[in-house]
Amino acid sequence: MDYNRIEEKWQKKWEETGLYKFDERSKKKKFYVLEMFSYPSGAKLHVGHWYNYGLTDSYARFKRMQGYNVFHPMGFDAFGLPAENYAIKTGIHPMDSTIANIETMEHQLKRMGATFDWNTEVKTCMPDYYRWTQWCFLQLYKHGLAYRKEMPVNWCPSCNTTLANEQVLSDGTCERCGTPVTRKHLTQWCFRITKYAEELLSGLDTLDWPEKTKLMQKNWIGKSVGGEVFFKTESGREFSVFTTRPDTLFGVTYVVFSPEHAMVDEITTPEQKAEIEAYKEYAAKASEIERQSSTREKTGAFTGSYAINPINGRKVPIYISDYVLATYGTGIVMGVPAHDERDFEFATKYGLPIEPVIGYKDGEAHPLPSHEYGYMINSGEFNGLSSEEGKKAVLAALKEKGLGGEKVTYRLRDWIISRQRYWGCPIPMVHCPHCGVVPIPEDQLPLKLPYDVDFTPDGTSPLLKCEEFMNTTCPVCGAPARRDPDTMDTFMCSSWYFLRYCDSHNDKAAWDREKVDALCPVDTYVGGAEHACMHLIYARFFVKAFRDMGYLDFDEPFLRLVHQGTILGPDGYKMSKSRGNVISPDTYIQKYGSDVFRMYLQFGFAYIEGGRWNDDGIKSVARFLERVERLAERAKGLRGANAKEDAAGGELDYVRANTIKAVGNDLDRFQFNTAIARMMEYVNALYKYVDGGAVNGRHLEAAVKDLLLILAPFAPHFTEELWEQAGYPYSIFNQEWPQYDEASLTRQEVEYGVQVNGKIRARITLPAGLSAEEVEKAAMEQQAVQNAMAGKSVRKVIVVRNIVNIVVG
RNA sequence: GCGCAUGUGGUGGAACGGCAUACACAGCGGACUUAAAAUCCGCCGGGGAAACCUUACGGGUUCAAAUCCCGUCAUGCGCACCA
Numbered sequence: 001m002d003y004n005r006i007e008e009k010w011q012k013k014w015e016e017t018g019l020y021k022f023d024e025r026s027k028k029k030k031f032y033v034l035e036m037f038s039y040p041s042g043a044k045l046h047v048g049h050w051y052n053y054g055l056t057d058s059y060a061r062f063k064r065m066q067g068y069n070v071f072h073p074m075g076f077d078a079f080g081l082p083a084e085n086y087a088i089k090t091g092i093h094p095m096d097s098t099i100a101n102i103e104t105m106e107h108q109l110k111r112m113g114a115t116f117d118w119n120t121e122v123k124t125c126m127p128d129y130y131r132w133t134q135w136c137f138l139q140l141y142k143h144g145l146a147y148r149k150e151m152p153v154n155w156c157p158s159c160n161t162t163l164a165n166e167q168v169l170s171d172g173t174c175e176r177c178g179t180p181v182t183r184k185h186l187t188q189w190c191f192r193i194t195k196y197a198e199e200l201l202s203g204l205d206t207l208d209w210p211e212k213t214k215l216m217q218k219n220w221i222g223k224s225v226g227g228e229v230f231f232k233t234e235s236g237r238e239f240s241v242f243t244t245r246p247d248t249l250f251g252v253t254y255v256v257f258s259p260e261h262a263m264v265d266e267i268t269t270p271e272q273k274a275e276i277e278a279y280k281e282y283a284a285k286a287s288e289i290e291r292q293s294s295t296r297e298k299t300g301a302f303t304g305s306y307a308i309n310p311i312n313g314r315k316v317p318i319y320i321s322d323y324v325l326a327t328y329g330t331g332i333v334m335g336v337p338a339h340d341e342r343d344f345e346f347a348t349k350y351g352l353p354i355e356p357v358i359g360y361k362d363g364e365a366h367p368l369p370s371h372e373y374g375y376m377i378n379s380g381e382f383n384g385l386s387s388e389e390g391k392k393a394v395l396a397a398l399k400e401k402g403l404g405g406e407k408v409t410y411r412l413r414d415w416i417i418s419r420q421r422y423w424g425c426p427i428p429m430v431h432c433p434h435c436g437v438v439p440i441p442e443d444q445l446p447l448k449l450p451y452d453v454d455f456t457p458d459g460t461s462p463l464l465k466c467e468e469f470m471n472t473t474c475p476v477c478g479a480p481a482r483r484d485p486d487t488m489d490t491f492m493c494s495s496w497y498f499l500r501y502c503d504s505h506n507d508k509a510a511w512d513r514e515k516v517d518a519l520c521p522v523d524t525y526v527g528g529a530e531h532a533c534m535h536l537i538y539a540r541f542f543v544k545a546f547r548d549m550g551y552l553d554f555d556e557p558f559l560r561l562v563h564q565g566t567i568l569g570p571d572g573y574k575m576s577k578s579r580g581n582v583i584s585p586d587t588y589i590q591k592y593g594s595d596v597f598r599m600y601l602q603f604g605f606a607y608i609e610g611g612r613w614n615d616d617g618i619k620s621v622a623r624f625l626e627r628v629e630r631l632a633e634r635a636k637g638l639r640g641a642n643a644k645e646d647a648a649g650g651e652l653d654y655v656r657a658n659t660i661k662a663v664g665n666d667l668d669r670f671q672f673n674t675a676i677a678r679m680m681e682y683v684n685a686l687y688k689y690v691d692g693g694a695v696n697g698r699h700l701e702a703a704v705k706d707l708l709l710i711l712a713p714f715a716p717h718f719t720e721e722l723w724e725q726a727g728y729p730y731s732i733f734n735q736e737w738p739q740y741d742e743a744s745l746t747r748q749e750v751e752y753g754v755q756v757n758g759k760i761r762a763r764i765t766l767p768a769g770l771s772a773e774e775v776e777k778a779a780m781e782q783q784a785v786q787n788a789m790a791g792k793s794v795r796k797v798i799v800v801r802n803i804v805n806i807v808v809g
Numbered sequence: 810g811c812g813c814a815u816g817u818g819g820u821g822g823a824a825c826g827g828c829a830u831a832c833a834c835a836g837c838g839g840a841c842u843u844a845a846a847a848u849c850c851g852c853c854g855g856g857g858a859a860a861c862c863u864u865a866c867g868g869g870u871u872c873a874a875a876u877c878c879c880g881u882c883a884u885g886c887g888c889a890c891c892a
Contacts, residue, residue: 170888212813216887219812224891243892256892294810294890321890328891335892342890411891532887603833604821616834617821624833630848674823677832684832691849753828758873760828798872803827807872 001629003593006721011113019731020115022071024515031068032519033060034498034558036527036535037075037122039082040101045108047567047575047583047601047613054598055564055607055672056526057114061713062667064115065737071519073501074109074116076102078125080490081159081176084423084455094423095451098125113594113716115733120504124425124493131446132500132510133493134428136542138439141429143549145192148437152260152326153416155184160457161420162188164489165413166220166534172292175534183284188418189427189486193541197221197410199555200540209561213532220533222411227395229334229404231255231307233267234315239307242329242409245339245371246398247390250379251357253347254335255307256300256319258326259283267318269304276301276320283322291322298323298346309334310403311394312380321346329409337369344369358387415538417489422455422462424487432474432481441475449487461485494535495542498522498557510551517553525558528566536561562670565610567601572612583613595715596622602672602714624676625718627683628711632722634690635704641697654747655685656703657740663710664737672714679711706738754779755805756788772799779804 014020035056038049057072064070083094083101090097102123109116122129140146154163158179167175174181193200201221204214226244233239241255257264259280268276279301283291290296300321307318316335323342324333337347337354347354356365359377363384366374373387382390398404418427428440428447440447450469455462463469464485474481496510502519503511521543536558543557568574569581576582588597600618605611659682666675686703689695705726712719712732723732747768752775754762762782766775776797779785785806792808799805 212886215813219888222888222891226892241892245892292889296890298890323890323892325891333892340892342892345890409891411888529886606822609815609822611821614821614834618834620833626847673821674832677823680832751828755828755873758827758871763828796872798827800873801827803873805827805872 001625001718001721003595003717004590007111007113007594007717010717010720011110014113014731015110017731019733020072020117021119022073022117023069024518026069028067028069030071030519031063032071032498032522032524033063034073034501034522034525036525036531037077037494037497038105039080040076040078040098040105041082042086042097042101042104044584044586045105045112047585049109050112050585050598051567051601051605051610052526052528052564053109053114054112054594055602055670056524056562057112057116057716058598058602058672058713059524059526059667059670060115061716061733062664062737064733065709065713065735066664067736070115071501072115072117073120073122073504074114074118075120075122075497075501076105076124077490077494077497078102078123079130079424079487079493081421081423084421087423088456093451095125111594112598120501122497122500122504124490124497125423127446127448128507129500130425130449130493133425133488133496134440134445134447135442135510136496136546137488137492138428138442138445139549139551140191140545141439143545145195145545146189147192148187148189150185150187151190151416152183153186153188154181155186156181159421160459162186162416162418164416164491164534166415166537186418188416189429189484189488190414190416191541193415193537194410194412196541196544197223197412198408199544200412200537203540203544203556207556207561208559210529210563213529213536213561213563216532217537220412220537224409224411226407226409227391227398227404228330228407229398230310230402231334232310233318234306234308237263237267239263239332240330240404241332241334242407243334245336245387245391246394246404247373247376247379247382247385247387248336248339248357249309249311249334249394250376250382251336251338251355252309252314252316252334253337253353253355254316254319254350256321256324256333256335256346257303258324258331259320259322260326261320261331264303264320267303267305272302272304276303279320286322296323298342298349300346300350302350310398310401317352319346319350327413328411338365339369339371341369341371415489415541417492418484418486419489420459420461420486422449422453422487424490425449425493426463426469427484427486427488429484430472430474430481431484432477432479434479435474435476435481438474438476438481444475447483461487463487491535491538495538496546498525498539499546499552513552516551520552521554521556522558524560524562526562526564529563563608565605565608567605567610568612570613575613588615588618592618592622593717595718596625599625599676599714603676605673607670607672621676624680624683625715627687628707629718629722631683631686631690632704632708632726635697635700636726638690638695639697639701641695641700652685652689652699652703653741653744655682656706657742657744660706660710660738660740661745667713676714679707679714682707708732709735709738750802752779752802752804754782754785755803756785757807757809758805759788761785761788775799775804776806779806 035052060070060072078098083098087094154168156163156174156179158177168181169175172181224244227246228240228242230238230240300319303318305318306315335343337343338356339358357378358374359365361375363377376382376385376390382393385393395406426447426449430438432438450466453462453466470483472481472483499511499516503515539557546552571581573579600621603621604617659678662678663675708719708722720732749765750768751765753760762784764778766778789808795809796807
């Protein structure tokens with residue numbers, strides 16, 4: 001078969017007939033299949049695109065044939081740094097390169113032969129899309145979920161922009177470029193994602209997502225249950241600390257503030273001022289990596305002030321140290337050196353008392369330092385309580401006196417979305433000298449990103465240099481005002497695109513609630529695991545926030561999530577230009593066609609695992625399709641054959657039913673490799689049947705028809721062609737997934753494995769439906785079994801499924 | 810450091826606690842052919858005469874373990890002073 005010719009033929013026909021156009025009015029049950037949309041890069045589609053889009057397309061086709069009204073849109077996540085960096089290097093404007101890249105990619109994606117409904121396409125860098133991204137921002141602002149704040153932020157000196165916590169890798173480097181991240185004090189826009197911390201956590205239980213991804217989100221949200229304790233300084237100034245160990249409250253021998261804490265200046269005594277200032281400077285200089293290292297030596301400085309422990313009135317010194325994080329809890333920690341390794345280290349260095357308050361049941365102290373639970377000692381009225389009881393008792397006592405109480409803290413921080421870059425969605429806010437920060441009225445959106453901007457990086461927002469853009473008037477008072485010079489994090493654009501797909505041409509609203517509620521949530525979402533704590537958290541936040549604002553009516557965006565694995569280069573490393581190990585799909589597609597290439601990706605790897613590229617098996621897939629083609633031709637020629645009854649209920653019928661069932665199950669689980677293996681077995685069985693003589697033409701035709709149908713999702717062009725050649729009506733994708741005959745799944749003969757003491761000794765084939773006793777009797781008669789049992793007596797015989805285990809001794 | 814996952818032939822990879830190595834690739838042998846390609850058929854974990862031994866390694870649970878439990882090692886991923 002001339003693959004390239006038939007691919008073109010069918011792609012054209014599919015497009016002309018609008019085969020994959022989504023029908024909103026269909027009575028069938030909807031099914032929303034979505035792959036994470038892609039960044040429009042200038043390069044050709046790489047193996048990863050094929051692996052993600054091509055394989056998921058097979059799943060979408062399968063769902064369609066199963067009778068669902070499948071919604072399968074595609075679009076482009078088009079704002080972002082690569083286009084801007086490319087522009088800085090080449091002088092080609094990001095808008096120009098992006099539009100050109102999108103066109104190229106659209107063309108290539110169409111050549112993949114996937115079921116995307118291009119009618120609903122979105123491109124996030126176009127005003128008709130980002131107008132509504134800005135609208136989303138305004139809604140969040142109006143509902144108190146967006147705020148502006150000066151704060152220490154993660155700054156990538158290479159990308160010249162702020163990063164969200166989620167975009168800083170655990171080694172303190174930029175997620176995008178690998179440069180060590182520094183800190184900067186900036187006033188930035190933030191989204192109050194922390195408001196949804198609890199629901200983002202509890203909602204995970206309702207999702208059919210990889211456990212690992214759920215766990216990562218869970219850890220990222222980082223819920224800690226503990227308590228807060230109100231301390232006072234000697235001069236009566238109150239502050240609170242968060243602790244997960246209220247049972248150690250009697251062991252507090254000092255208190256530490258983070259160096260950035262706003263109260264530090266106030267509590268520093270004049271004598272200590274110089275020392276504290278010096279330390280603050282020292283701490284500010286430390287890089288994020290240094291500061292986050294748990295092996296970093298504990299350092300600090302004494303403020304000169306003392307705090308009163310509310311539980312026992314004890315006076316303890318107040319220090320500052322950069323081992324205390326400004327952004328977690330209250331930014332202040334109670335120092336319990338006996339029961340916390342970090343506090344122990346700090347106290348040892350500064351000669352602070354270390355006093356055990358947790359011990360064994362008999363009252364003996366734990367060896368120090370120890371964070372183990374135990375029983376309270378040296379704790380007055382609380383002595384003898386277990387840590388668990390003690391936590392509750394101490395907090396209850398504090399609560400009664402208004403000195404503290406239970407408290408839950410999350411590790412999750414608010415999402416900083418301001419970016420000091422050009423190629424992004426402008427922030428629809430105005431800074432007025434009289435009215436302050438004022439939102440742009442919704443009917444004035446979109447706030448367009450100006451085209452002519454000098455975006456050479458200099459550490460400030462490029463838009464600042466564009467006076468035309470920056471100068472405006474205040475929407476409230478009309479006075480001259482300035483726009484916000486930053487753009488939004490591109491994760492903002494991708495937090496709601498799956499909603500826009502449902503209503504992508506709407507120019508009156510971001511989406512129509514009815515349409516979104518009808519199509520969402522996404523039933524199956526497929527994309528890389530690297531988004532676990534970024535896009536996949538942000539999108540969940542958006543859905544919850546817009547639900548609460550009344551714009552939609554569901555709780556979670558993605559009911560089921562599948563991560564495809566990564567296809568590595570032949571050398572086992574991630575494919576990259578710099579390594580020179582990039583495999584181009586094109587060479588294979590030219591040689592074998594896109595169906596073969598897609599099928600090889602399905603057959604040669606476990607989808608979830610991915611693996612090292614190796615094309616050894618690609619010929620096997622080509623060979624398989626050729627075998628199918630020859631078989632279809634023979635079946636056609638044999639249509640009139642026979643007439644004689646052939647063995648109905650025979651091996652072929654069994655394999656046929658079993659294959660239909662197995663392939664369907666495998667597809668639902670994204671186990672493409674085993675599905676194809678089953679089809680190969682089926683084809684082998686069909687050849688056996690055809691070569692075996694006694695062929696019933698109608699029986700054969702029906703069996704081959706089923707083969708084409710189950711193969712269709714995997715090799716769409718190929719099967720559409722054979723379907724036509726067989727004389728069936730267009731299109732194979734309007735056919736239903738074949739039913740199988742349940743009765744055929746029961747074989748008339750069953751093969752039993754016979755074990756003696758768990759070791760296989762013989763295999764016997766018996767008619768189906770024998771009683772356990774009959775099977776046991778037949779098993780015992782086997783010579784090999786007799787030999788193994790020789791001289792021993794039977795203790796027990798187990799007959800389960802198709803195993804007989806004779807226990808002797 | 811903490812958490813999670815993974816470890817199966819020469820290779821990619823299969824196996825609701827139930828006959829380990831399905832389906833393929835590669836390799837070997839054969840048929841067809843003047844020959845090659847293509848196609849078709851057979852063999853294909855190790856060792857051996859046999860008994861046996863094999864799912865990273867060592868224990869355990871079970872009639873039965875690649876699968877469950879404990880420990881070790883290796884690899885990958887995530888988090889990393891979160892009080």
